Amino acid sequence: MARFLLPAGIEWLNPTKQITSIARSRSPIPGLRAPTTPCPFPPSAQRNLPFSPCKDCSFLRSRRPSLCKRRSEGVMAGGFRVLPLLILCSLFQGILGEEHQPNRPTERISGSAGDVLEDDPVGRLKVFVYELPSKYNKKILQKDPRCLNHMFAAEIYMHRFLLSSAVRTSNPEEADWFYTPVYTTCDLTPNGLPLPFKSPRMMRSAIELISTTWPYWNRTEGADHFFITPHDFGACFHYQEEKAIERGILHLLKRATLVQTFGQRNHVCLKDGSIVIPPYAPPQKMQAHLIPPDTPRSIFVYFRGLFYDVGNDPEGGYYARGARASVWENFKNNPLFDISTEHPTTYYEDMQRAVFCLCPLGWAPWSPRLVEAVVFGCIPVVIADDIVLPFADAIPWEEIGVFVAEEDVPKLDTILTSIPIEVILRKQRLLANPSMKQAMLFPQPAQSRDAFHQILNGLARKLPHEESVYLKSGQKILNWTAGPKGDLKPW
Amino acid sequence: MKPSLLTSQPSRRGSHRQADSGLGGEGGGGAASAAESVFRSPTAAFWIVIHGVCCVISVFLGFRFSRVVFVLLFSPSSTTTISSVFTSVPALHAAVTNTTTTTTQMRALVLASSPPPPPEAEQNSMKSRVVVGRHGIRIRPWTHPDSEETMRAHWIIERVQREQRLQHGVRSPRPLIVVTPTYARTFQTLHLTGLLHSLLLVPFPLTWLVVEAASSRSNDTAAFLARSGLHFLHVPFPHPMPEDSRYWRTTESRMRLHALRVVRDRGMDGIVVFADDSNVHSMELFDEAQRVKWMGAISMRILTHITGLSTSRGEDHKSPVPIQGPACNSSGHLVGWHTYNPLPNTGATFIGAGKTVLPAKMEWAGFMLNSRLLWREAKEKPDWVRDLDEVGKKGEDIDSPLCLLEDASFVEPLGNCGRKVLLWWLRAEARYDSNFPTGWTLEPVLEATAAANHSARIDASPELPSNSKLMAGNQDSRNNNIST
Numbered sequence: 001m002a003r004f005l006l007p008a009g010i011e012w013l014n015p016t017k018q019i020t021s022i023a024r025s026r027s028p029i030p031g032l033r034a035p036t037t038p039c040p041f042p043p044s045a046q047r048n049l050p051f052s053p054c055k056d057c058s059f060l061r062s063r064r065p066s067l068c069k070r071r072s073e074g075v076m077a078g079g080f081r082v083l084p085l086l087i088l089c090s091l092f093q094g095i096l097g098e099e100h101q102p103n104r105p106t107e108r109i110s111g112s113a114g115d116v117l118e119d120d121p122v123g124r125l126k127v128f129v130y131e132l133p134s135k136y137n138k139k140i141l142q143k144d145p146r147c148l149n150h151m152f153a154a155e156i157y158m159h160r161f162l163l164s165s166a167v168r169t170s171n172p173e174e175a176d177w178f179y180t181p182v183y184t185t186c187d188l189t190p191n192g193l194p195l196p197f198k199s200p201r202m203m204r205s206a207i208e209l210i211s212t213t214w215p216y217w218n219r220t221e222g223a224d225h226f227f228i229t230p231h232d233f234g235a236c237f238h239y240q241e242e243k244a245i246e247r248g249i250l251h252l253l254k255r256a257t258l259v260q261t262f263g264q265r266n267h268v269c270l271k272d273g274s275i276v277i278p279p280y281a282p283p284q285k286m287q288a289h290l291i292p293p294d295t296p297r298s299i300f301v302y303f304r305g306l307f308y309d310v311g312n313d314p315e316g317g318y319y320a321r322g323a324r325a326s327v328w329e330n331f332k333n334n335p336l337f338d339i340s341t342e343h344p345t346t347y348y349e350d351m352q353r354a355v356f357c358l359c360p361l362g363w364a365p366w367s368p369r370l371v372e373a374v375v376f377g378c379i380p381v382v383i384a385d386d387i388v389l390p391f392a393d394a395i396p397w398e399e400i401g402v403f404v405a406e407e408d409v410p411k412l413d414t415i416l417t418s419i420p421i422e423v424i425l426r427k428q429r430l431l432a433n434p435s436m437k438q439a440m441l442f443p444q445p446a447q448s449r450d451a452f453h454q455i456l457n458g459l460a461r462k463l464p465h466e467e468s469v470y471l472k473s474g475q476k477i478l479n480w481t482a483g484p485k486g487d488l489k490p491w
Numbered sequence: 492m493k494p495s496l497l498t499s500q501p502s503r504r505g506s507h508r509q510a511d512s513g514l515g516g517e518g519g520g521g522a523a524s525a526a527e528s529v530f531r532s533p534t535a536a537f538w539i540v541i542h543g544v545c546c547v548i549s550v551f552l553g554f555r556f557s558r559v560v561f562v563l564l565f566s567p568s569s570t571t572t573i574s575s576v577f578t579s580v581p582a583l584h585a586a587v588t589n590t591t592t593t594t595t596q597m598r599a600l601v602l603a604s605s606p607p608p609p610p611e612a613e614q615n616s617m618k619s620r621v622v623v624g625r626h627g628i629r630i631r632p633w634t635h636p637d638s639e640e641t642m643r644a645h646w647i648i649e650r651v652q653r654e655q656r657l658q659h660g661v662r663s664p665r666p667l668i669v670v671t672p673t674y675a676r677t678f679q680t681l682h683l684t685g686l687l688h689s690l691l692l693v694p695f696p697l698t699w700l701v702v703e704a705a706s707s708r709s710n711d712t713a714a715f716l717a718r719s720g721l722h723f724l725h726v727p728f729p730h731p732m733p734e735d736s737r738y739w740r741t742t743e744s745r746m747r748l749h750a751l752r753v754v755r756d757r758g759m760d761g762i763v764v765f766a767d768d769s770n771v772h773s774m775e776l777f778d779e780a781q782r783v784k785w786m787g788a789i790s791m792r793i794l795t796h797i798t799g800l801s802t803s804r805g806e807d808h809k810s811p812v813p814i815q816g817p818a819c820n821s822s823g824h825l826v827g828w829h830t831y832n833p834l835p836n837t838g839a840t841f842i843g844a845g846k847t848v849l850p851a852k853m854e855w856a857g858f859m860l861n862s863r864l865l866w867r868e869a870k871e872k873p874d875w876v877r878d879l880d881e882v883g884k885k886g887e888d889i890d891s892p893l894c895l896l897e898d899a900s901f902v903e904p905l906g907n908c909g910r911k912v913l914l915w916w917l918r919a920e921a922r923y924d925s926n927f928p929t930g931w932t933l934e935p936v937l938e939a940t941a942a943a944n945h946s947a948r949i950d951a952s953p954e955l956p957s958n959s960k961l962m963a964g965n966q967d968s969r970n971n972n973i974s975t
Contacts, residue, residue: 407629
């Protein structure tokens with residue numbers, strides 16, 4: 001979609017410009033929200049799902065008829081047609097005996113795909129875990145056990161979970177999905193940040209190994225395999241966005257399913273059909289800092305983190321696309337905004353005392369702040385254009401968080417204070433739902449409905465594989481010599 | 492994990508960025524060759540030259556002149572994997588705000604090799620709205636908060652807190668009966684106003700039972716209470732407050748007992764909280780009061796005057812501010828009491844030329860009881876409570892509500908078993924020779940002898956460090972007309 005940007009100067013000199021942020025609802029019918037964003041995930045991905053989520057009408061299960069209606073319709077046209085639907089919906093609610101008390105502390109999360117957060121993947125799919133030599137996983141972990149605590153630790157914990165899970169099968173013939181346990185994000189600097197330079201070679205080497213040792217890779221050229229690539233830009237294997245875009249996704253993973261934390265619409269590093277997961281946040285540490293729920297929420301907006309990355313972007317404007325700097329410059333004088341770069345020891349407790357928590361992008365659009373905000377019941381204010389949030393097909397993020405376009409950051413205070421109070425209270429109720437919090441966490445040992453199970457649910461929803469993924473004998477799609485020359489060196 | 496986030500991910504990138512600074516700056520650049528070194532291709536060298544020229548121009552122009560101009564002018568034929576479909580006017584005359592931030596605009600790469608995409612692009616295209624590269628930092632002209640928005644935000648916060656209270660707080664709050672003994676003196680209105688504002692914040696139904704010692708000035712209090720907006724009960728006490736300050740405490744206790752008799756006779760239902768007018772109360776005290784079953788006790792901090800004024804700070808460190816309240820063992824049961832011990836070596840007992848009220852061993856204020864304890868006929872009334880008429884007979888020590896009980900071990904410790912201080916006990920009064928007129932309206936002529944109509948109430952000397960300030964204040968006030 002083309003957009004014509006006015007010269008920047010005109011934007012700024014017009015402070016009375018109408019708020020165009022996504023957070024506003026302009027529907028004339030109470031309870032029915034106008035469609036303000038397109039379908040939350042790329043339309044090409046919709047083909048991969050066994051249902052059409054944006055056209056599916058799950059209003060029997062949801063409490064709001066707005067989820068049923070076509071999002072592309074205009075409000076006026078939709079309004080007239082929905083009125084009888086509203087009547088029907090209220091009738092159905094009466095028949096089904098759904099509760100409608102305003103004082104309910106939590107609310108059911110019914111995403112556009114229905115109540116899939118509560119699905120149990122056991123029995124719906126079978127996963128075969130390749131036995132790779134320990135140099136791909138255990139030895140790397142032994143060399144640097146810090147990998148268990150950083151935000152990329154999902155790959156390690158997923159491996160451990162799958163090894164002892166009920167979906168694991170030792171018979172590869174009956175497996176639906178194949179998992180390759182290779183820890184590509186465990187090469188850490190002394191500071192604890194992962195270096196991605198060897199990751200493509202490591203991944204390539206692992207794929208070569210599995211393709212020569214087992215026949216299943218060649219059978220589909222990886223289409224029924226999945227890999228966990230939790231690094232900054234997923235399988236592009238670089239921390240710098242331009243470099244990552246240049247590299248693109250590793251060619252050998254072209255047909256595989258990627259489970260990654262990075263998600264941005266229309267971006268090279270997000271493949272269609274990828275499963276976006278939350279970054280790892282230590283669940284025990286967060287549980288240890290819980291405060292009583294009747295502690296009144298007295299902070300309006302809370303944020304702790306960098307605004308300028310003086311080490312790598314001293315001028316500003318590059319880091320976070322200038323959005324974090326904009327937050328600082330516009331709101332450092334505002335008493336409603338408790339924002340600073342400090343490292344307080346009461347970070348988790350403060351989040352539980354805040355109504356809104358900012359989750360702006362950094363060098364990459366995702367961050368553990370979203371997980372923390374959800375766990376602590378603070379409404380996440382996501383400032384990252386075109387971001388794809390974790391489990392977007394199962395969790396209706398639009399209803400839970402507030403999305404602010406990066407260009408609307410100067411009007412953030414107006415946006416947040418003009419959200420109707422019923423909407424805020426509803427978001428808090430949705431956040432209080434324990435299944436929501438559980439879906440964002442990677443607890444040890446795994447519990448039902450946690451992030452591990454949501455990943456499996458996502459994989460199960462992609463089944464059954466289409467017939468076309470099974471290659472005929474002799475058919476080859478992947479080019480094993482594609483990619484930068486440096487990647488072809490053995491690891 | 493947190494430190495790694497906050498010390499931004501690419502701190503290891505430093506060295507790499509410097510190497511690529513020639514090319515990497517603006518999102519791919521026109522020469523999309525993967526040249527790592529800047530000297531390998533002539534195109535790269537060309538860009539370096541252009542970059543230098545732009546720097547020089549920027550020095551003259553005063554703002555950053557982007558190389559983008561040349562990209563747009565020369566329309567490179569190479570493409571990158573990312574392409575943006577909006578064009579931006581390279582505003583050479585871009586508005587420079589009053590702040591010194593750079594004001595570059597979005598990059599646009601014109602695709603010369605493929606047909607221009609239609610404005611409503613098909614959804615399958617990989618056209619991204621979001622461009623990598625340097626973006627301007629948007630700052631609005633007036634970065635200060637708008638007062639209306641601040642008000643709305645506070646209203647939102649208040650509504651959220653109310654919802655929290657509804658969900659996690661007390662389900663069916665019981666009404667509170669706040670018993671306050673008071674008497675006419677200079678600071679009476681001051682203290683009562685403070686207490687009134689505290690009580691106005693209490694979210695539960697409340698009755699304010701004000702017992703006032705007899706004096707010729709009772710209309711002030713009545714008028715004050717009528718204006719207060721609270722549900723109150725003004726109970727007169729037949730005896731006046733004695734002149735001798737040693738008996739003030741006893742009289743206050745007798746006033747409280749009188750109030751309890753009123754509660755019993757009227758059959759008032761709720762939780763009795765003893766709030767003295769000069770104390771400072773925390774709102775959590777009233778929340779804790781809801782958890783009282785029969786009788787509860789909380790911790791209170793005694794703020795008596797610490798001797799030596801401001802010059803002997805060293806002494807103050809040694810004697811911590813005393814706390815009165817229940818003492819619990821590790822399993823949360825009441826085992827004893829922390830009491831206030833007014834011995835000389837605690838440094839809190841210096842009585843100067845004036846008079847002061849010292850707290851008793853256990854003050855009434857730290858206790859709250861269920862009004863059904865007082866009723867004559869109440870089901871499930873425990874047997875460890877005495878009959879109200881028996882209490883306070885001659886010679887009995889009524890300094891603490893434990894006198895109402897036969898067995899003090901049934902008192903429930905509240906406020907996290909006495910660990911939270913919810914009340915600050917304080918007796919701060921005006922200078923002992925301060926005269927206060929009716930309604931605070933002063934006659935112009937004052938140097939004359941005290942008029943016979945004024946009741947010569949001599950208040951306690953406060954002995955506060957700000958003694959001198961208080962004197963000055965009072966002297967000034969005598970010369971002005973102050974009316975409430």
